[in-house]
Amino acid sequence: MSLLSVRNLVKRFGGLAATDGFDFDLLPGETHAIIGPNGAGKSTLITQLAGELKPDSGKILLNGQDITHERAEQRALRGIARSYQITSVLSSFTALENVMLAVQAHQGHSFKFWTPASRQASLTEPASLALERVGLGSRMHVLASDMAHGEQRQLELAMVLAGQPKLLLLDEPMAGMSQAESEQMTELLLRLKGQYGIVLVEHDMDAVFRLADRITVLVYGRGIACGLPEQIRTNPEVRMAYLGDDA
Structure with a gap:
């Protein structure tokens, strides 16, 4: 059964x-890329x-269950997590504090009034683990404002992972990155594959x-091709519509 189905x-x-x-x-466990020219409808x-x-x-189905009319917070509880094109970290908070907030939001309860949040193991432990997974373990006490753009994107991914999702919706995770930062993010996502x-x-x-395990090409809101990366790379219709004749 598909993890996610759209009909x-x-x-x-x-x-x-x-x-x-x-x-x-x-x-389940698949990385499925959606590509297409600007205005193709990918972010929509x-x-x-x-x-x-x-x-x-x-219809939108998750594990065969119709979630078409569920709100974003309901889908988050089902394990769907999204990142955005524009980094959405809190610049005046440390990396650890940013991820702790994400953990707290997923747990659905407020901080204990008499206990400093920094000493709540139920928040600090999963937050620290998420930062380790994205390669920011040594940067957890650094303010987000003092991090490079690529590090902020890694931090955002840690915030996504902290919610223990089943499905990641990654909207241009390399946006605004240098080539070196993009390569580093690619290596990180390769470690998460599967x-x-x-x-x-x-x-x-x-x-x-x-x-990508598979790629779907979107043009004007319609999927014009879906297949393995090499099939997409050599597809004449895709080359004409998006990749270019010399792709």
Whole structure:
């Protein structure tokens, strides 16, 4: 059974079909990339999968259960976690404090009034573990504002992982990164492969072809091709529509 299934999903903004009868499947442990030109509808699709935007029609299934009408917070409790194109860390907090807030939000309770949050093992331990997993273990007490852009993206991923998700929706995790930072993030995501179902929207084609088990190409809200990376790389329709004749 697919971890995530999308059937005939439609989202219109006036006369524009941002998602136009889109079908999609993500297998357990699979990294499935969605690529396409600017304006293809990729971020709109991710926003619908996260529950932040309601589709006009169609279905979204998680482990066979219809979640189409569930809100984002309900989907988060089911194990769906999303990252954003723009880094959303709190700059005046340390890395550890940022991840502790993510842990606390997932646990769904407030901090204990008489106990400093920094001494609550139920928050610090999973937060520290998440930072170790993304390579920021030695940077946990550094203010987010003092971190490089690539480190802030790693921190955001730690915040996502702290919620113990089953499904990651990664919306351009390499956005704004230098080549060295992109390569470092790619290596990090390679280490996470197989542990989660991952829907990856990304413009860095080198990263996409290294990370993806399968790739779906989105053009004007419709999937024009889906297959293994090499199938997509050599698909004439994809080369014409997106990758370019000399891809």
